[in-house]
Amino acid sequence: xxxxxxxxxxxxxxxxxxxxxxxxxxxxxxxxxxxxxxxxxxxxxxxxxxxxxxxxxxxxxxxxxxxxxxxxxxxxxxxxxxxxxxxxxxxxxxxxxxxxxxxxxxxxxxxxxxxxxxxxxxxxxxxxxxxxxxxxxxxxxxxxxxxxxxxxxxxxxxxxxxxxxxxxxxxxxxxxxxxxxxxxxxxxxxxxxxxxxxxxxxxxxxxxxxxxxxxxxxxxxxxxxxxxxxxxxxxxxxxxxxxxxxxxxxxxxxxxxxxxxxxxxxxxxxxxxxxxxxxxxxxxxxxxxxxxxxxxxxxxxxxxxxxxxxxxxxxxxxxxxxxxxxxxxxxxxxxxxxxxxxxxxxxxxxxxxxxxxxx
Amino acid sequence: xxxxxxxxxxxxxxxxxxxxxxxxxxxxxxxxxxxxxxxxxxxxxxxxxxxxxxxxxxxxxxxxxxxxxxxxxxxxxxxxxxxxxxxxxxxxxxxxxxxxxxxxxxxxxxxxxxxxxxxxxxxxxxxxxxxxxxxxxxxxxxxxxxxxxxxxxxxxxxxxxxxxxxxxxxxxxxxxxxxxxxxxxxxxxxxxxxxxxxxxxxxxxxxxxxxxxxxxxxxxxxxxxxxxxxxxxxxxxxxxxxxxxxxxxxxxxxxxxxxxxxxxxxxxxxxxxxxxxxxxxx
Numbered sequence: 190x191x192x193x194x195x196x197x198x199x200x201x202x203x204x205x206x207x208x209x210x211x212x213x214x215x216x217x218x219x220x221x222x223x224x225x226x227x228x229x230x231x232x233x234x235x236x237x238x239x240x241x242x243x244x245x246x247x248x249x250x251x252x253x254x255x256x257x258x259x260x261x262x263x264x265x266x267x268x269x270x271x272x273x274x275x276x277x278x279x280x281x282x283x284x285x286x287x288x289x290x291x292x293x294x295x296x297x298x299x300x301x302x303x304x305x306x307x308x309x310x311x312x313x314x315x316x317x318x319x320x321x322x323x324x325x326x327x328x329x330x331x332x333x334x335x336x337x338x339x340x341x342x343x344x345x346x347x348x349x350x351x352x353x354x355x356x357x358x359x360x361x362x363x364x365x366x367x368x369x370x371x372x373x374x375x376x377x378x379x380x381x382x383x384x385x386x387x388x389x390x391x392x393x394x395x396x397x398x399x400x401x402x403x404x405x406x407x408x409x410x411x412x413x414x415x416x417x418x419x420x421x422x423x424x425x426x427x428x429x430x431x432x433x434x435x436x437x438x439x440x441x442x443x444x445x446x447x448x449x450x451x452x453x454x455x456x457x458x459x460x461x462x463x464x465x466x467x468x469x470x471x472x473x474x475x476x477x478x479x480x481x482x483x484x485x486x487x488x489x490x491x492x493x494x495x496x497x498x499x500x501x502x503x504x505x506x507x508x509x510x511x512x513x514x515x516x517x518x519x520x521x522x523x524x525x526x527x528x529x530x531x532x533x534x535x536x537x538x539x540x541x542x543x544x545x546x547x548x
Numbered sequence: 549x550x551x552x553x554x555x556x557x558x559x560x561x562x563x564x565x566x567x568x569x570x571x572x573x574x575x576x577x578x579x580x581x582x583x584x585x586x587x588x589x590x591x592x593x594x595x596x597x598x599x600x601x602x603x604x605x606x607x608x609x610x611x612x613x614x615x616x617x618x619x620x621x622x623x624x625x626x627x628x629x630x631x632x633x634x635x636x637x638x639x640x641x642x643x644x645x646x647x648x649x650x651x652x653x654x655x656x657x658x659x660x661x662x663x664x665x666x667x668x669x670x671x672x673x674x675x676x677x678x679x680x681x682x683x684x685x686x687x688x689x690x691x692x693x694x695x696x697x698x699x700x701x702x703x704x705x706x707x708x709x710x711x712x713x714x715x716x717x718x719x720x721x722x723x724x725x726x727x728x729x730x731x732x733x734x735x736x737x738x739x740x741x742x743x744x745x746x747x748x749x750x751x752x753x754x755x756x757x758x759x760x761x762x763x764x765x766x767x768x769x770x771x772x773x774x775x776x777x778x779x780x781x782x783x784x785x786x787x788x789x790x791x792x793x794x795x796x797x798x799x800x801x802x803x804x805x806x807x808x809x810x811x812x813x814x815x816x817x818x819x820x821x822x823x824x825x826x827x828x829x830x
Contacts (some may be wrong), residue, residue, distance in 0.1 A: 241730055262736040274727035278749045278825050287745075288735035319827065339736065 192217045192375040193238065193343060198247030199399075200233050207233040209399035210247070215343075218373045220366075222386040224422070225396035231379045232347060234396070238377060239345055240264055252342055262291070267336030267374075268345040272352060273328045275320040281331050282307070282316040288339040306334040309368070326357050333365070337372065344369070346378035350385065362388045383423050387411075395419050411470075417542045420468050427474075427514045429467040430544060433459055440536060443467060447510035451486045453539035466542045471517040473538035476504060476530045486539065490514065490532040492524045506532060574809070581802035589796040599803035609787075613807065616783040619698065619773075620766035623705035627713040627762050628755060630706075635717030636747070640726070650718065653711045661708060665775045668707055669695050672776075696778030704772030709762035716761060720754030721747070749825065756822045767812050784808045 193215035200208040208230040215221045223231035236242045238249055240261035249257045256264050267288075275284050282303050289299045307313045310330035320328055329349060336344060349365070350358045366389055369376050380386050386393050387407040395402040395410065395418075403415040407423070414420035417428060431445040441459035443451045451467060453459075481487030490506035493513070504516045504524050514532065524530060581599050584592040603609045638646050656664075671677050672694035679691045694700055724747060732742040770785040777786060784804060792801035 239730075239734055241733075260738075261730070261734040262738060264734075266734060268731070268734045270727050270731060272725075272727060274725065274731040276728060276731070276746060278827055280827070287732070287737075291736035291741060335731075335735070 191215065192219075192252055193377070194248075194250040195234070195238070196248045196250070198234070198237060198244045198249060200230075200237060200242060201245045206399050208237070208244075211399075211401055213394060213401065213404070215375055215377060218375055220369055220376045220378070220389055220391045222390035222393045223377065223379045223396060224383060224386040224390075224393050225381065225402075226422070227381060229396040230399035231381075231394075231396045233399075235345055235347055235377060235379045238343070239266060239268055264343075265339070265341050266343045266345060267339070267341035269329075269332045269336050269347065269349045271348045273320075273332040273349075275328055275331055275335070277320055280317050280319050281312060281323070284320065284331055285334045285338050287335060292339060302338060306338055309337075310334045325353050326361060329353065329361055330364070333368065337368075337374070342375070344374050344376040346376065348379055348381070350380075350382075358385070359388075365389065387423070393423075395422060397422075414468075414540065417466060417468065420540065420542070425471050425515055425517075426468050427471065429469075429508075429512065429514075431465055431467055433461050433463045433465055433541075436461055441541065443541070445488075445510075447488075447508060447512075449488050449509075451488075451539065452536035453541055454537055456541045459541060464544045466544045468540040468542060469534055469538060471503070471515040472501070472519075474514070474516045474532055474534045475518060476506065476516055476524045477533055478528075478530050481531050481533050484536075485533045486536055488514075488532045490530055492526050492528045492530060494526055495523045497523060506530070508532075577802045577805050580798050581806050583799060585797050585799035589798060591798060599799045600807070602800060603803045603807055609804070612782050612784055612787050613811070615698070615781070616767060616785075616808075617811070619702055619705060619783060620763050620769075622702055623709060623766045624759050624763040626702075626706050627710045628759050631710055631713040631717050631758075632755065635714050636721050638714070639718045639721035650715070653715055657711055657715075661771045662775075664707060665704055665772050668704060669700075669776060672700060672703065695776050696780055698777075698781055700776040700778070701773050701781045701783065704776040705766045705769055708769055708772050709765050712765065713758050713762045716758035717751075717755065720751045720758065723754075724750050753823045753825055756819060760816055760819055764812055764816065767808065 191214040193213075195211055195213040198208060198211045199206065211230075211234060213221075223234060225231045233242060237244050240256070240259060244257060247257075248255060251264060251266070276287065279287070285306050286299045286303045289302060294302075303316075304313070307316055310333060312327060312330055312334070315323060315327065320331065323331065332349070346365070350361050353361060362385060369389075378386075378389060390407060392404060393407055393410055394404050397418055403410060403419045405413070410419055410423045414423065414426075420426045421428075429445055429451075431443040431451065433441055434444045434450070435442040436455070436459050439455075441453045441455050443453060443465055445451060445467070453467065459465075476490070476492070488508055490508050493505040493507055495502055495504040500519070502518050502520065502523055504518070506514050506516060506524075508514060516532065580591065582595050582597070584594060584596050584598055586592050638649055669676075673679070674691045674693075676694070678694055679688075682688045682692060683690075694703070728746050728750075729742055732746045737745060768785055769783075770789065773781060773783045773786050774789070777783070779786075782790075785808075788801050788804045788808070791797050791804060795801075
């Protein structure tokens with residue numbers, strides 16, 4: 190069942206279209222992440238769901254009821270803000286109980302619920318502390334508890350971990366994920382961090398220029414990106430320019446600008462003469478010496494530099510036509526700089542796009 | 549090395565100048581107030597408290613003190629009530645309109661108070677615009693006395709300090725992040741509840757200090773009180789000027805000045821606890 194329905198929503202600020210005809214549904218209990226570069230419209234979209242911005246066009250429904258023109262406080266939505274926005278003059282318990290007091294609950298009921306929430310986020314000992322006395326992670330948990338206090342129908346997270354350092358961020362991701370699963374609360378999060386998105390999301394929505402570019406699980410986005418933009422936004426990828434020279438039943442032959450012939454699975458724009466961009470993930474490629482095994486794609490390449498990253502080795506190689514390609518390998522052997530090697534990969538790992546990838 | 553330490557001495561020259569300019573005349577006044585007046589501007593050599601007993605027992609002086617406190621408190625209160633909503637709107641407006649209003653506020657503070665008061669006396673006079681409007685709207689049937697009385701001075705004091713209060717209060721509101729309002733809003737607080745539970749507790753110290761600034765200005769306001777009171781409203785500054793310039797009674801004038809200074813100083817000290825943010829436990 191769809192809890193949130195975003196139906197053709199647009200927002201224009203003067204001549205600028207921040208969000209452009211977005212259609213999106215969020216299922217009950219789903220963790221949906223809006224991912225995109227800054228200025229892609231993801232925050233504007235979230236703030237329209239929250240009610241801080243009124244859409245220029247379109248409708249938003251929550252649990253079937255239209256909320257497009259409802260004030261934020263009437264929507265029964267919990268929200269964690271980027272900088273937490275805790276009330277500095279209230280202690281932790283008062284912050285968490287803020288929404289319950291607004292709902293005129295009896296004091297005893299508020300105290301009981303606040304105590305339960307404090308236990309949920311492991312801050313019972315800090316009930317009487319003030320936000321300024323807490324660490325970033327603790328403030329984050331207070332913000333989370335405050336947003337969940339009145340059992341909202343929907344939880345919104347606006348870059349909630351942006352202010353934390355890397356280690357803490359990963360720990361908080363685990364915590365948010367566990368809490369979200371335990372409560373089964375439908376959640377929409379905004380982030381520009383693809384790893385965070387992949388870590389938390391059931392589905393990821395990739396946005397660019399106010400529009401949705403692709404919606405899918407992290408695996409779908411990674412292995413079947415709909416566009417070069419999505420491909421390079423989720424993980425790293427290499428782009429090579431070429432043209433289709435032959436289309437066969439089981440594959441598509443592309444001749445690169447350097448003259449090499451590459452096999453790829455049949456994809457949308459696979460008709461002879463069609464200019465295409467080939468995309469291959471760094472970890473799908475391998476560097477070998479002594480020839481290309483049959484059935485694989487191969488290019489000759491000169492190793493520029495290899496870097497040991499612990500769990501993998503990253504190499505930059507240069508093709509005959511001067512283009513650089515990134516290769517990542519889980520093997521510990523380090524290709525030597527200056528060595529001439531063969532760059533090989535499975536044809537099935539090759540994706541074809543219409544030309545001119547960004548950047 | 550701490551840069552603050554090496555440049556710290558720079559604070560001393562201005563502090564010294566300000567201190568000399570403040571302390572020396574005040575010390576002179578206080579000293580003057582402790583000698584008897586011999587009439588015609590001559591002062592006796594003996595030390596005495598007679599000027600203070602005079603000032604603090606004479607009903608005329610006491611009523612002047614009361615009048616000054618009352619007018620200043622009223623003008624300050626009106627300033628807070630009118631200024632807070634205006635400052636809130638100006639601080640939260642994100643338009644050129646708001647910048648325009650703030651620029652206008654600043655510009656008016658460069659106009660000398662004499663000019664402003666003259667303009668006000670034209671507006672408030674028997675034939676002025678204010679009476680014209682009141683008459684034509686049939687709110688009153690005869691021209692109302694709006695100047696040369698307490699009301700005129702009150703209006704003058706409000707005009708004198710309101711822009712300052714609004715400017716100070718804009719700064720206070722601007723330090724409160726908008727996100728806090730949004731957080732209150734999405735938690736279910738309607739606007740008034742948000743103001744009461746978030747904006748007011750966080751802005752209260754700033755409102756108190758803005759009110760203190762206005763109150764202190766009102767207590768010392770001479771031009772507005774003298775010109776709009778028409779010589780009939782004797783606030784302390786007006787009374788001090790008369791005592792010294794017309795009566796040539798330096799001793800009593802100095803005692804009045806000292807009393808004024810002590811009252812203002814004491815009230816400011818008394819307000820210090822209000823300058824702390826009140827914390828609200830659950």
